[in-house]
Amino acid sequence: MATEMNRSKRRDISREYFSKERLAEHHYRSFNAFLNRGMQEVVDEKATIDTDIGDKEGEEPVHVELGDVRVVTPRVREADGSEELLYPQEARLRNITYSAPVFMEMSIVKGEEGDQRVVDSTETKIGRMPIMVGSEKCNIAGFSEEELIEIGEDPADPGGYFIVNGSERVLMTSEDLAPNKILAEYDTKYGDEIQVAKTFSQRRGYRALVLCERTRDGLLEVSFPSVSGSINFVTLVRALGLESDEEIVHKVSNDPEVVKYMLENLEEAKVQTEEEAIEALGKRVASGQGKNYQLKRANYVIDRYLLPHLHEDGVPEEDVRINKAHYLCRMAEACFELALGRRESDDKDHYANKRLKVSGDLMKDLFRTALNKLARDVKYQLERANMRNRTLSVNTVVRSDVLTERLEHPIATGNWVGGRSGVSQLVDRTDFMGVLSHLRRLRSPLSRSQPHFEARDLHATQWGRICPSETPEGPNCGLVKNFAQAMELSQNVEDEQELKRELASMGVQGIPGIEGVNRTTADD
Amino acid sequence: MEDTNEEVVCPECGGRLRETSTETICEECGLVLAEDAIDHGPEWRSFDDDDTDRRRTGAPLTRSRHDRGLSTEIGYGSQTRLTGRKRRQIARMRREHNRARISSKADSNQVYGFTEIGRIVTRLSLPMDTKDQACTLFKSAQSEGLLQGRSLEGFAAASIYATCRTLSLARTIDEIVDVARADEDELKVAYDALNRDLGLPTGPIDPTEYLARYASKLDLDTAVERRAREYVSRLLEAGLISGRNPSGVAAACLYAAACECDGDTLTQTDAANVAGVAAVTIRSTVTDLREIA
Numbered sequence: 001m002a003t004e005m006n007r008s009k010r011r012d013i014s015r016e017y018f019s020k021e022r023l024a025e026h027h028y029r030s031f032n033a034f035l036n037r038g039m040q041e042v043v044d045e046k047a048t049i050d051t052d053i054g055d056k057e058g059e060e061p062v063h064v065e066l067g068d069v070r071v072v073t074p075r076v077r078e079a080d081g082s083e084e085l086l087y088p089q090e091a092r093l094r095n096i097t098y099s100a101p102v103f104m105e106m107s108i109v110k111g112e113e114g115d116q117r118v119v120d121s122t123e124t125k126i127g128r129m130p131i132m133v134g135s136e137k138c139n140i141a142g143f144s145e146e147e148l149i150e151i152g153e154d155p156a157d158p159g160g161y162f163i164v165n166g167s168e169r170v171l172m173t174s175e176d177l178a179p180n181k182i183l184a185e186y187d188t189k190y191g192d193e194i195q196v197a198k199t200f201s202q203r204r205g206y207r208a209l210v211l212c213e214r215t216r217d218g219l220l221e222v223s224f225p226s227v228s229g230s231i232n233f234v235t236l237v238r239a240l241g242l243e244s245d246e247e248i249v250h251k252v253s254n255d256p257e258v259v260k261y262m263l264e265n266l267e268e269a270k271v272q273t274e275e276e277a278i279e280a281l282g283k284r285v286a287s288g289q290g291k292n293y294q295l296k297r298a299n300y301v302i303d304r305y306l307l308p309h310l311h312e313d314g315v316p317e318e319d320v321r322i323n324k325a326h327y328l329c330r331m332a333e334a335c336f337e338l339a340l341g342r343r344e345s346d347d348k349d350h351y352a353n354k355r356l357k358v359s360g361d362l363m364k365d366l367f368r369t370a371l372n373k374l375a376r377d378v379k380y381q382l383e384r385a386n387m388r389n390r391t392l393s394v395n396t397v398v399r400s401d402v403l404t405e406r407l408e409h410p411i412a413t414g415n416w417v418g419g420r421s422g423v424s425q426l427v428d429r430t431d432f433m434g435v436l437s438h439l440r441r442l443r444s445p446l447s448r449s450q451p452h453f454e455a456r457d458l459h460a461t462q463w464g465r466i467c468p469s470e471t472p473e474g475p476n477c478g479l480v481k482n483f484a485q486a487m488e489l490s491q492n493v494e495d496e497q498e499l500k501r502e503l504a505s506m507g508v509q510g511i512p513g514i515e516g517v518n519r520t521t522a523d524d
Numbered sequence: 525m526e527d528t529n530e531e532v533v534c535p536e537c538g539g540r541l542r543e544t545s546t547e548t549i550c551e552e553c554g555l556v557l558a559e560d561a562i563d564h565g566p567e568w569r570s571f572d573d574d575d576t577d578r579r580r581t582g583a584p585l586t587r588s589r590h591d592r593g594l595s596t597e598i599g600y601g602s603q604t605r606l607t608g609r610k611r612r613q614i615a616r617m618r619r620e621h622n623r624a625r626i627s628s629k630a631d632s633n634q635v636y637g638f639t640e641i642g643r644i645v646t647r648l649s650l651p652m653d654t655k656d657q658a659c660t661l662f663k664s665a666q667s668e669g670l671l672q673g674r675s676l677e678g679f680a681a682a683s684i685y686a687t688c689r690t691l692s693l694a695r696t697i698d699e700i701v702d703v704a705r706a707d708e709d710e711l712k713v714a715y716d717a718l719n720r721d722l723g724l725p726t727g728p729i730d731p732t733e734y735l736a737r738y739a740s741k742l743d744l745d746t747a748v749e750r751r752a753r754e755y756v757s758r759l760l761e762a763g764l765i766s767g768r769n770p771s772g773v774a775a776a777c778l779y780a781a782a783c784e785c786d787g788d789t790l791t792q793t794d795a796a797n798v799a800g801v802a803a804v805t806i807r808s809t810v811t812d813l814r815e816i817a
Contacts, residue, residue: 388676395702399642
């Protein structure tokens, strides 16, 4: 009897997972998050557009401040000038794009620091954003079955795709290695086995690979973008403000064997103080330049290219540097533990080490580059208008087709920013099942021409997440996967600070060193 | 094309025609009616760079660029990124090359005019052929020497206004001035010059051109719009349109139609604001309408 009950309950749950709202839910949840906060985040990152006006003598500098961004629902402007709501079916039949106007508040500010005044402040249309069918901003959101039929829409259609120039395009979910995580593994260099700790550090669309290697003579070296080759670990940690031998050893590990390894490293160290370390780094990043420039460049490289994900809004640079030093120490520890056989190398195919990029994340990347392009155009238009002695107004410097084109073109062709291609695909309408399967498909960015046997294998951690049997035969086998029926996709948190507070309230303790730093700055 | 039968039977013997990929022949007598037709299908030849670049031609010619979109560009290559001296050298060449695209002051004025036209066209969401036509108009104004002593911005805006007039796309001067860098005087000066010296084929504006747009702005039904259209033609028959602002007439007819269909939902002020006229204009036209009704 009990099993009977369970079966009917199980069936209910199963049916629920198969409902229309669930099948493409990951797509519109991600896209809604992009519309609701992702877009504003991108605009806030940009914040201002600076111009070259004011470089000349006797000219007042001008810059533009970006404010709130707002998207309405899709509409179409006819040749006779009338504007009407656009429904997906009309977009499909007329071969037009299902997109909604985007408005942004912009103010042109004139004058030096301290004596600034707003010349013009308006909310202006900056372009059109393709809207996902079934998302919050879609015109059919919340329609009943009868209403959907009334406007020619299929009530069973799951949505989750875009309509660009009349063709339905779905953005392929892509499966990437988790960023901001230390992965320890073995590697070979000049025939010897070495230990490497890797981190893909990612912040605001900028991605930097940081490597910490333990070479065959037991020395630690770190490499990160903008520095050719690698840098001695101790030098870098000292440059970040971790000076004394004791501190460095203590921060890496208390394990006697690891301490022994660390002491070897410290003995080889060529610099002893923070200043010396920064000088040494300067010689590496700007060799042959003046001393002052070397120091400036070294500091810039540390703050800009080394582990960018540790930066946080409202956290002062010194604290971030200490955090970076601690992070490097964790990477060093991972290398040593691997060398001592205390741990095994991390499994790249483990699903805990994977992150999925869904429509919203991809659109955010796109919107970021499109906004940068728009900003460059606004800068050019402003300078041009200023040169011709026109009064500067927001309305006359924004060309709305710049943003629109940058958003529509990648979706129409699949050529995404960063050189990825095939990101958007024509929705497979062979049959209804084809659509559902296509919307729940995910793709690994690994090259399909190489074997990658481990990546293609079914991994135990895919249980309940990825369908074990649905994958194409041939070169894409195991690289293209499909979601399991009851898969739940979690999203990243909105506010990281809040998450940290929450964790602290639950008893999670920070690294002692960092707390100390915070306390001293608070007391001062 | 007029007679479809001619297409399918042989003109000699009346036999059936057969189309192969290269020719059209009569199945009865073997007469070849057409050969060497253009194959619009994909290319079957293969080239070395097929994998990297499948384009065989550039973009189509366009009148909305000063060089008709014909000039070349030094690209960035796709495979390997250049480094060091070579990259700096290429960057220098690219910059010089871009500078050389604009050879004279007249050219640079044209580029400026065309970007301004492009900007206004997208702002007003006008169709793309308007842009081409406006650019051509701007160019002929330039070659006629009309730009001397008048503002470029004015001519850019006026070209669009003139194009809209000739294409029967109703846009008021106010609407264009709103988004243009030119002010109203500059636009009018430029438009007068265009009209005088180029002999634009513009007649009086038909008020019906405004109806669809104003109706959507005022959130009115299509039934109201249809009613208004009737009113306009009635006014036209009675000869009451000449001498009035067509935009005002359109708004007045919409107002009258709305009053009849929906009751008093639309105010005269709203209608007047949309059309950019005074409420008095609406009122007087409505009075006329009532008189002839």
